[in-house]
Amino acid sequence: SAKTDHILEVRLKKPVVYFPSITTFMVTFPQRKDIVEKFGDHWTDPKNIVTNGPFKLSAWEHEYKLxxxxxxxxxxxxxxxxxxxxxxxxxxxxxxTLYETGELEMVELPPVAIPHFKNHDEYENLPQLRGYYYGINVLKSPFDNPLVRRAFAHSIDRSRLPLLLKGEEIPSSSWIPNGMFGHNPDIGAKFNPVVAKKLLAEAGYLGGKGFPEIIAMYNTNDTNRLIGEFLQAQWKEHLNVDIQLESQEWKVFLNRLQVDPPQVFRLGWGADFPDPDNFMNLFISSSGNNRLRWSNPRYDELVALGATLVDPKERQLAYDEAQRILTETDAAMIPLFFATQNLLIKPYVKGFEMNSMELMYLKKVSIATDSIE
Incomplete structure (x- = not known):
């Protein structure tokens, strides 16, 4: 309830230790109720929306520019x-290309270009609270067998991913990001091709014989293609199984995940707010973002518990156990790495800041006109 014109009081039904973090998430920012009610679904149109940041939205040409x-x-x-x-x-x-011809002042680099610009004065590498993973539809054969899922998870040499992607990514077999409370690099299915082969044999596929061809799907872009081809080669080399790669445009891809997720698919998650609940909550049974068709009551219980524990040590233990269920015992998803932003920024652009959640504070950005060539 509003205590004054400038104070909002929030009463929680139960302890939520990460509530202060939620207030950094954009969905908690104030909105004009009268504007939303007046314009309905069109309240975000540039001519209608009322914002309270340093900039106003003047135009939004969908799929083109803001x-x-x-x-x-x-x-x-x-x-x-x-x-x-x-x-x-x-x-x-x-x-x-547009950056190099002076049409843009800032750009995210494609992987193939990173080595060329890495020592350039205009290059910036910014770590992110963003995890990249391959999900598994646990209801589809042969991945309804946890032995198969664990075999696939143990057969990936993640240490090669930074060499492939060239963006200083942080390989990881655990899910809570580096730099966030709850991160534990010791968790997860580590690369072990001997164990991987043994698990696949126990599942009934000795040496990969009789294993059906699998479809691994990703949304179309160069980075996803490189990773897909890498995993395809890893699973062939260490498990002797054949993977068919399939790419789809983002909207089609999301619809497929919603309606009928393939056996294996790529996804990722970037922090909405800087707390591990934002990552662990994705895979509880009731989550709308759980594309794995996976459910584990103990996991759900631990994630719910972690949201209430005030003692950091107890909270860490709860998340450790939950992560082990997710990435080791059940191996319902396969974490691969934590991402970074690789940018080029013109030297005359001053004061640009981006945090680990990829939020840009633009108020202090300026153009040093005397430095423009």
Whole structure:
């Protein structure tokens, strides 16, 4: 309830130790109720939306660009920039070309270009609270057998991924990200091809014989293709199984995961707020983001417990046990690495900041016009 014009009091039904973290998530930001009620589904249109940040949304051409203009009434004072243009560019290589020709001031590098720019003055590498994983539909044969899932998880040499992707990614067999409370690098199915072969044999597929061809699906982009081809080769080398790769555009891919997830598929998660519950809650039985068709009552219990424990040691133990169920015992998903942002930023762009949740604070960004060539 609103105590005053500037104080909001929130009463919780039960202890939620990460509640302060939730207040950093954009869904908690104030909105004009009258605007939402007046315009309904169109309240976010540029002509209708009322925002309280340093910039206002002036135009939104879907699949093309956003135009932000300075908010003269921002409580911290006017931002330095008058206008920001943000373009939607599907191919990173296309965006890089536009950067090199001076059409863009900032760009995310495609993996193939990272080595060339890594020692460049304009290069920035920013760690993220973002995990990349391959999910498994545990209801589809042969992955309804946990021995098969564990075999696949143990047969990936994750240490090769940074060499492949070239972006200083952090390989990981555990799920809670590096840099976040609850991270434990000792958890997960470590690379062990001997164990992997043994598990597959115990599942009835000695030397990979009789194993059906598997479809592994990812949404179309260069990074996902590289990782898919890497896993395809790893599973062939260490398990002698054949994987058919299939890529789909993002919207089609998401619909497929919702309606009928394939046997194996790539997904990831970036932090909405900086707490492990945001990652562990994804895979509880009732989660709308659980594409694994997997359910484990003990896992659900531990995640619920972790949300209430005040003692950090007790909370760590709860998340450790939950992660072991998810990535080792049941092996319902296969964590691969924690991502980084690899950017090029023009030297005349000053004051740019991006945090580990990929949120940009744009108020202090300025252009040093005397430095533009």
């Amino acid at each position: 135009i932000l203009t300075a908010n003269e009434n921002f409580y911290e004072g006017r931002p330095f920039l008058d206008t920001i243009l943000a373009y939607v560019i599907r191919e990173k290589t296309t965006a890089l």
